[in-house]
Amino acid sequence: MADKPTKGLADVVAASTALSDIDGKAGRLFYRGYDIHDLAGRATFEETAHLLQRGKLPSRAELAEFGAELVRGRELGSLVSANIPEIAEKQKPMEALRSLVSLSGADDLDKDSIEPDANLRKAARLTAQQPLLVARYHAARTGGRTPEPDAELNIAANFLLQVTGRMPERREIEIFDACLVLHADHTMNASTFAARVCAATLSDMHSAIVAAIGTLKGPLHGGANEQVMKTLESISPSGVAQAVRDRLAAGEKIMGFGHRVYKTEDPRATHLRKMSQELAEASGDDTYYRMSKEMEEVVFETKGLYPNVDFYAASVYHYLGIPTDLFTPVFSISRMSGWTAHVIEQHADNRLIRPDSEYIGERDQKWKPIEER
Ligand SMILES: CC(=O)SCCNC(=O)CCNC(=O)[C@H](O)C(C)(C)COP(=O)(O)OP(=O)(O)OC[C@H]1O[C@@H](n2cnc3c(N)ncnc32)[C@H](O)[C@@H]1OP(=O)(O)O
Numbered sequence: 001m002a003d004k005p006t007k008g009l010a011d012v013v014a015a016s017t018a019l020s021d022i023d024g025k026a027g028r029l030f031y032r033g034y035d036i037h038d039l040a041g042r043a044t045f046e047e048t049a050h051l052l053q054r055g056k057l058p059s060r061a062e063l064a065e066f067g068a069e070l071v072r073g074r075e076l077g078s079l080v081s082a083n084i085p086e087i088a089e090k091q092k093p094m095e096a097l098r099s100l101v102s103l104s105g106a107d108d109l110d111k112d113s114i115e116p117d118a119n120l121r122k123a124a125r126l127t128a129q130q131p132l133l134v135a136r137y138h139a140a141r142t143g144g145r146t147p148e149p150d151a152e153l154n155i156a157a158n159f160l161l162q163v164t165g166r167m168p169e170r171r172e173i174e175i176f177d178a179c180l181v182l183h184a185d186h187t188m189n190a191s192t193f194a195a196r197v198c199a200a201t202l203s204d205m206h207s208a209i210v211a212a213i214g215t216l217k218g219p220l221h222g223g224a225n226e227q228v229m230k231t232l233e234s235i236s237p238s239g240v241a242q243a244v245r246d247r248l249a250a251g252e253k254i255m256g257f258g259h260r261v262y263k264t265e266d267p268r269a270t271h272l273r274k275m276s277q278e279l280a281e282a283s284g285d286d287t288y289y290r291m292s293k294e295m296e297e298v299v300f301e302t303k304g305l306y307p308n309v310d311f312y313a314a315s316v317y318h319y320l321g322i323p324t325d326l327f328t329p330v331f332s333i334s335r336m337s338g339w340t341a342h343v344i345e346q347h348a349d350n351r352l353i354r355p356d357s358e359y360i361g362e363r364d365q366k367w368k369p370i371e372e373r
C-alpha cells in the first residue's frame, strides 16, 4: 500500500537541477549559483537566458552570436501567423499564447528532434518568438499594427515598443529588462514541474512548454499578477485597509501574497517594490504604489504574509503601459528561458516522472448489468 501523500507535494524533492536554487528562510534566489541581487539590473534578459539555457554568462562574442540567433529565430511560421487573427478574436491572452506556441511547433525546423543541439536551437527560437506572439496577438485584437521589431533593440525594448506603440525611455527598458531577469527561473514551481513531467515522457519541447503555459495561467501561480491589478482597481484608494481586512475576514485570499517556499520576503519583491516606487514617482501619480504599500502592511499585520513576485510586478507593468491582461503573458515571456532550460536538463538525464497515489475510493464493488443500476 502507498504512503500517505503530502498534499500539494509540499517539501517533496521532485528533481535535481543545476539551474536555480532558493533559500526560503533567508529569502535568497540563485540562478546557476549567481545571486539574483547581483543579476537584476546588471545582466540583461538575453544574458540570463544564455546563462540558463547554455550554462554560463556569455562573453561579448557569445552574446553577439546568441543575440543574432534570437533575431533570426523570432521569425514566425506560416501556420501560426495565419491563425493569429482568429485566435485573437476567440481566446484570452494566456489561452491564445498556449495555442500559438503549440502551432509554432508545426513550423519549427527541428520539430522532430529532442537531441541536445536541436533543443538548444528550439529554446532560443521559443524565447525569441514568444514576445512577438504576444505583441501580434495584441495588435490583432485591437485592430492596430505592431511596429516591426528593431534588430538594434533587445527583447525588453522591442516588447514595450510593440505593445505600447511608443519607443520606451531608457530607464523603462532597464526596469522591464530587470523584470524579465527576475522572473526567469524558480526551481520546481508548478509550471516548470509540468514542463518536466511532459518532457520526461520524451515528448518534445513545444509540448512541454504548452503544458507549462497552461499551468502558469492559473491565479495561484502566474495568473496572480493580473488579479493583483484587478484588486487594486476594485478598491478605493482611501479604503485599502478596510477592504483588505474585510476580504481576509471573509476567508478570501489576497492575490500576490504568500508563497510555498519563502518564509520571509521574496527577494524579487524587494526589487519590484523599488521599481514600482520609481515608476510611480516618474508618472506623477503614485496611487497604485501607495495602495500596494498599504495592502502589504495590512496583510502582514493581519496574516503575517509577505508579497510574492506577482504583487509589485502588477503596478510595475501598469506604470510601463502594459495592458492588465498581458501581465501573465509577460511572465511567460520571461519564464520561457527557465522552462526551456529545464526541458534541456530533463532530456539530458531522463527518467519517467511517475509518482504514486493513495487510493481513497470504494473497494469490493459488485458488478451490475446496466438494466439493474
Ligand atoms: C509566481 C507565483 O506563483 S507566486 C504565487 C502566486 N499566487 C498568489 O499570489 C495567490 C495567493 N497565494 C496563495 O494562494 C498561496 O500563498 C500560494 C498558492 C502561493 C501558496 O500556497 P500553499 O503553500 O499551498 O499555502 P496555502 O494556500 O495552503 O496557505 C497556507 C495558509 O495561509 C493562508 N494564505 C496563503 N496565502 C494567502 C493569501 N494570499 N491571502 C490570504 N491567506 C493566505 C491560507 O489561507 C492558509 O491558511 P490556513 O492555514 O488558515 O488555511
Ligand SMILES: O=C([O-])CC(=O)C(=O)O
Pocket (backbone or CB within 6 Å): 185, 186, 187, 188, 189, 190, 260, 261, 308, 309
Ligand atoms: O516557486 C513558486 O512556487 C512560484 C514562484 O514564485 C515562481 O514560479 O516564480
